Amino acid sequence: MVAFLLVALLLAPQVSPDKSNGRNWRPAVFHGLVVGKSRRTEVLRRLGQPKWSRTHEGNERDRDDRETFNHYESGGEFPGSLTVVLNKKGIVTRADFFPSKLSRDEAVAHFGAGYTVTRYAIEPCGGDEDAETLYESANGPLTYVEYRGRGIAIAIGYQNMVTKISYVSGPIGRSKSRCE
Numbered sequence: 001m002v003a004f005l006l007v008a009l010l011l012a013p014q015v016s017p018d019k020s021n022g023r024n025w026r027p028a029v030f031h032g033l034v035v036g037k038s039r040r041t042e043v044l045r046r047l048g049q050p051k052w053s054r055t056h057e058g059n060e061r062d063r064d065d066r067e068t069f070n071h072y073e074s075g076g077e078f079p080g081s082l083t084v085v086l087n088k089k090g091i092v093t094r095a096d097f098f099p100s101k102l103s104r105d106e107a108v109a110h111f112g113a114g115y116t117v118t119r120y121a122i123e124p125c126g127g128d129e130d131a132e133t134l135y136e137s138a139n140g141p142l143t144y145v146e147y148r149g150r151g152i153a154i155a156i157g158y159q160n161m162v163t164k165i166s167y168v169s170g171p172i173g174r175s176k177s178r179c180e
Helices: 002-011 040-047 104-111
Strands: 052-056 067-072 080-087 092-099 116-122 134-136 142-147 152-156 162-167
Touching: 040 080, 104 142, 104 152, 104 162
Parallel strands: none
Antiparallel strands: 052 067, 067 080, 080 092, 092 162, 116 134, 116 142, 142 152, 152 162
């Protein structure tokens, strides 16, 4: 019996503790599109032509930040609109779904267990004027339900309603403020 237990322990998969304190994100897969990998042609094949597309140039310091926003009137698991963002190389960097009416409880019932609730604040110092940089803050005003292993971040707003579901390839904010 002891020999059996020793063999079982030796053959069992090794599980290492999460050294990043739960910060391990995996790229989202949304309608077969892998965030950070799928290209524009795949987006068009899977979702069709967007209702509109708009390109936003990077800031003066970094013109490589160009992003193209492709807007769809539908496309998520719930009623609402969808924006798929592509970088200058035409690779999906994120998909933001804006549900018409979805509560936090309904979202959690749909996506299931295994989530983390994280509070964020907007970086108070420096940064790009066009982009808000978030960082984790125990008393921050922004609440997200995150399925980090699936690349999903759900923004929770007034009266526990979902304001946005982001399908991403990594953290939506820093672990600490850059100002500290």
